[in-house]
Amino acid sequence: MRIFRILTSLLNQTSGILRMVAMQNNIVLSMRNINKSFPGVRALQNVDFTLRKGEIHALMGENGAGKSTLIKILTGVYPKDSGQIFLDTGGSLKEISVKSPHEAQNLGISTVYQEITLCPNLTVAENMFIGRGNYRLVNWRSMKKKTSEILAKLNIPARATQQLGTCSIAVQQMVAIARAVDMECKVLILDEPTSSLDEQEVEKLFSLMRELKSRGVGIIFITHFLDQVYEISDRITVLRNGEPVGEYEVKDLPRVQLISKMMGKDLEDVSTLKKRKLPDERPDAPPVYEAVGLSSTNCPNAFDFKISKGEVNGFTGLLGSGRSESVRAIFAADKITGGRMKIRGKDVKIKKPKDAMMHGVGYLPEDRKRDGIVEDLSVRENIILALQVMKGFFRPFSRAEAEAFADEYIKLLGIKTASMDTPIKSLSGGNQQKAILARWLLTNPQYLILDEPTRGIDVGTKVEIQKLILKLAEEGVSITFISSEIEEMLRTCSRLIVMRDRRVVGELKGEEMTQDNIMHMIAGEAV
């Protein structure tokens, strides 16, 4: 009896050891203590990441958390400052140093990006074999045959001779994945592969991912869609502000916790936050801006919206939840496809940004560089632009008028610039943002939409901008404020519209506005 017990315990131990060995052998990629700094920013601090064979591992984090930087270090786009990367080569982990994406590919690390990086005007077969390092003569027939085999094996609905551009985006993505698989990749990185796919296509992609998983490929899956993470992933690593938050089994991490880990507030802390009081409600006054059933080309799901005088409200939700698209629809920045708009109770037609501007609406876009600044023009020209457009083509400001305006607002907002004739591109991000704010303040707006005005700027300016928002609201300007940092929104907004997967899923007011509630709503659970 005793012997038996000893024997079983021994057996247990050995099997445990065996399992441990197997576990270690199962690791295909291990990144240890990765550090990376860019001028002025620590993009990654002591980040660890482990990927096992045949696993789908979601890499999660809000914007700027360091996901892309980590991937770019892994694929050799950026050099790391310090840290080690181990890759499974023939059964044992070996340290590797990746110097270029091409080298990464040769080592078996392949990436499929959100935007297709293949050539749409070549055939599927050509795309499968292009740029794979062999400079021998091309054997078209065997290339075609091989491609057909791979496509059949992976169940991809495309022909080898078909032009890639004629396939749907999902199929194009699958071809990109097939190409990676055929190059004997051990690590497959899928960077936002589903953002431009519809549900059926996502399902197809997922079955391909499962197929690859069963073949032992380790998949790093980056996405903003929580449902998809929970549908397909085995494990989640969360990053925040360049620091590792932790690695979790999917089943051990409920959604709400995942969101709170991404946003960086523990649920317990939430109650200590101060809440901003609602402004005096004036039920008799019509809303400054009201939209019913509004939809645009980029924001297909119609929504209702209204804002009253002096109110600060916000759209919240994870990145890609449609908050920016919604405010763009409010400003008619995208083509409006339906809905009615009212300004102070009167029906108005707002079809293009200029209409909105003429009704006293201003919009500070999310992407300052792409949609905000006119980089080669001076600070002065950038500041007067919107007001000039409103004044009209045949009534340009004189140099003196423009200089007076620019001077006033440079002083008012404390824009640090060598002179008002300095090209705006040579200013720091925060000062560029202030100049764009100045542009809209100069138009004396009744309703101002600020999409991520605090992104990518220093802390001091962030606080200044928040103070400015509150001050403007006191002066009676209505403001819609969007920020990825939820504390900022709780501090400034009196009403929050919560979005998930491009739909408005709820609205929170006053006492209900807690981080806890927001997270539950984003996660799609009852409050």
Added chain:
Amino acid sequence: MGNFLKKLTRSQLVIPLFSLLLLVVFNLIRDVEFFSISIVTNNQGYPVLSGNLISILNGASAIAIMSIGMTLITSCCKGQDISVAAVAAIAGSVFVSVLRSHEITIPVIILAFFYSCFVSVLFSLFNGILVAVFKIQPMIATLILFSAGRSIAYWINGGATPTVSSPLLSAIGGFIPGIPIPTPIIIMVIFMILISLVLRFTTLGLYTQVVGINEGTAHLNGINPVWVKLTAFMISGISVATAGCITVCRIGLINHETLLLDAEMDVILSVAIGGTALSGGKFNLYGSVIGAYIIQALTVTLYAMKVPSAAVKAYKAVVIIIIVIFSSPVVKDFVITLYKKLFKKRVKTKIPIKAV
């Protein structure tokens, strides 16, 4: 000093002005008489100015006028209109065909000019719609009229190359009796003044540059990029018609095959030399005009040096490549860092002296 240099190197006018200065100095060293202007009596018996300088200014006026329209197109469409010379041939043909069906008087000339402007603006709008609405690359869009334009010009006058002669026309192409300055120079100056007024009394300049630099921002600030681009093409149409009519008046006939042949490349080159990036954005009209004069001055200089006319183009190419390389950002940055280094050294040597 450092600040001044910084400003100077940043200004778009540096390279064109510098090249012009170099050409002048070179010619002064080569032959002091090069710039002498004399008063001669022309065959109509009036005293007129004559000399290399006058022929440079006179010869470049058509290119200079067209380069104004081209600058606007380049700035907002990030590309060039290569059909300007062909459209000028069309405008010239319309001009002649109207003149030939009437007795040539001043009102008829004005009418003919307006007709040719109208037709030229229509053709430019065709280009503009392809570029602005259908978003075709400017060079491809204008390739259509580049190849078809001269054939269209051929049809307008039924395949003939008719001559038109009238003292009024030679006054426009040559000298107005009593005024010693060639009329094309005067027209060029008037055109430049008109465009300056347009830029002064409208926001065209600002809009054009905003659209060229960042179309997304333009849209979000209520500017309609399509209209801005079409306006640039329309202005170009007017400038092209003006250039075409001047050239017709100068040579007294319309030859659809040779009128302003290859001028589009000279026009684009003037824009490039003038400091406007061919990839669009900030523009400089005066630079483009100076660019046109540089090209003409170069040609005249080479002829004065008795370079055989067949070889002139090769010499021109060499000089132009030098100018273009010197105005490239690579060289500019190099020059700026070089100046900075030199300037810093001077500061460093100064400090110990003060300390002592």
